Amino acid sequence: VDAVTVTILGATGSIGTSALDVMARHPGRFRVRALTGHRNIGLLAQQCRRFRPELAVVADAQAASALREQLGAACGDIQILYGEDGLEYAAGSGADITVAAIVGAAGLRPALRAVADGGRILLANKESLVMAGALFMDAVARSGATLLPLDSEHNAVFQCLPGNFSRARPVDSGVTRVLLTASGGPFRATPRSELEQVTPEQACAHPNWSMGRKISVDSATLMNKGLEVIEASWLFGIDADHLDVVVHPQSIVHSLVEYVDGTMLAQMSNPDMRTPIAHALGWPERLEAGVTPLDLVGLGRLDFGAPDHDRFPCLGLAYQALRAGGSAPAVLNAANEEAVSAFLDQCLPFTGIATVIETALECAETVDLTGIDALLAVDGAARRVARDAIARAGAAQ
Numbered sequence: 001v002d003a004v005t006v007t008i009l010g011a012t013g014s015i016g017t018s019a020l021d022v023m024a025r026h027p028g029r030f031r032v033r034a035l036t037g038h039r040n041i042g043l044l045a046q047q048c049r050r051f052r053p054e055l056a057v058v059a060d061a062q063a064a065s066a067l068r069e070q071l072g073a074a075c076g077d078i079q080i081l082y083g084e085d086g087l088e089y090a091a092g093s094g095a096d097i098t099v100a101a102i103v104g105a106a107g108l109r110p111a112l113r114a115v116a117d118g119g120r121i122l123l124a125n126k127e128s129l130v131m132a133g134a135l136f137m138d139a140v141a142r143s144g145a146t147l148l149p150l151d152s153e154h155n156a157v158f159q160c161l162p163g164n165f166s167r168a169r170p171v172d173s174g175v176t177r178v179l180l181t182a183s184g185g186p187f188r189a190t191p192r193s194e195l196e197q198v199t200p201e202q203a204c205a206h207p208n209w210s211m212g213r214k215i216s217v218d219s220a221t222l223m224n225k226g227l228e229v230i231e232a233s234w235l236f237g238i239d240a241d242h243l244d245v246v247v248h249p250q251s252i253v254h255s256l257v258e259y260v261d262g263t264m265l266a267q268m269s270n271p272d273m274r275t276p277i278a279h280a281l282g283w284p285e286r287l288e289a290g291v292t293p294l295d296l297v298g299l300g301r302l303d304f305g306a307p308d309h310d311r312f313p314c315l316g317l318a319y320q321a322l323r324a325g326g327s328a329p330a331v332l333n334a335a336n337e338e339a340v341s342a343f344l345d346q347c348l349p350f351t352g353i354a355t356v357i358e359t360a361l362e363c364a365e366t367v368d369l370t371g372i373d374a375l376l377a378v379d380g381a382a383r384r385v386a387r388d389a390i391a392r393a394g395a396a397q
């Protein structure tokens with residue numbers, strides 16, 4: 001049989017490297033079509049030498065020549081492209097599987113391009129569903145693409161849903177509720193009075209997962225869970241009233257589905273992204289992922305609790321945006337990206353992230369998103385409001 005061709009958008013990131021790690025365990029089964037990075041040219045060069053893609057994409061012309069130089073003779077017939085056009089070309093290069101693992105709004109256009117191609121999309125870039133859920137799911141329906149979630153919670157839900165699950169009418173499948181688990185992040189037990197002072201390094205030191213910096217901060221504010229609630233509503237066609245969050249510090253139960261007969265199905269595994277990645281790469285088959293099996297007796301116990309909305313207002317803001325619908329989640333996402341980046345640059349205190357998002361949501365009128373141009377206008381306006389709020393917060397310090 002022919003090898004399955006795979007394109008990885010965001011190959012140099014945490015998800016991208018885990019995906020390549022799983023693929024390397026199955027030589028002959030997968031062949032890399034395209035790898036995209038942005039600034040990490042050293043790592044992309046290493047990946048190109050090892051996986052021999054047909055195509056590699058980087059941020060700009062300078063990065064492209066740096067990659068060519070690093071590869072030297074090893075460049076061989078690897079085509080090197082750059083910029084947004086290069087990304088779109090890679091996303092539309094007709095691979096059987098495209099892993100969408102660019103971080104943030106930058107991942108939207110390439111993900112939509114891959115969806116239009118109609119293959120299998122493994123979605124890690126949750127921001128694109130939060131920004132453009134309706135447009136994204138319409139595009140999936142139109143092209144007939146197979147959309148599989150890589151996010152561990154959504155992959156868990158996918159595994160716990162019945163085979164005949166209907167996205168349009170989940171209740172008919174007997175599903176009454178979806179519960180997303182949250183680790184609670186590095187500040188789960190931090191008193192409110194200390195949150196003002198926490199540093200980017202503390203925020204990025206997640207107790208259970210090793211991830212990129214942006215999603216690590218999102219996990220610390222619980223905005224990651226908020227984005228995931230919105231992501232789940234689009235992926236599974238479930239409204240806010242049927243989506244709950246439960247704090248589970250061990251990150252062993254990755255999410256649960258409740259049924260009308262009282263059954264609750266959970267997916268469990270060690271917190272290692274190679275499990276959901278292997279699931280989606282191999283689906284409907286199961287692939288070996290290099291992951292340590294669960295030792296239940298060694299674990300001894302699993303704990304569950306309610307999220308603290310007082311200390312972590314971002315989760316409530318995400319529910320608010322989901323309920324408002326239309327452009328509100330796009331505003332939430334844009335303001336969050338600006339606020340997180342300001343926090344990482346030490347221009348905004350940790351507790352300012354929620355304040356900036358709240359301001360952006362208050363200032364924006366909720367409209368219907370008719371297309372990608374309308375979306376980009378909303379995104380741009382929300383970023384301007386957020387940057388003003390960040391500048392005011394900085395001036396007040």
Ligand code: NDP
Binds near residue numbers: 014015036103126215
């Ligand atoms: P990383 O920061 O580790 O990686 C991001 C990737 O995107 C890198 O390859 C980076 O390239 C590339 N990139 C960054 N900016 C741009 C840009 N403007 N244009 C093109 N490419 C760009 O992030 P993660 O892997 O942690 O996360 C990726 C996505 O997956 C996020 O949406 C996140 O929410 C989601 N996700 C991540 C999980 C995890 O465990 N890490 C779990 C669930 C979801 P370079 O580094 O070369 O500059």
Ligand code: MG
Binds near residue numbers: 151152153228
């Ligand atoms: Mg997740």
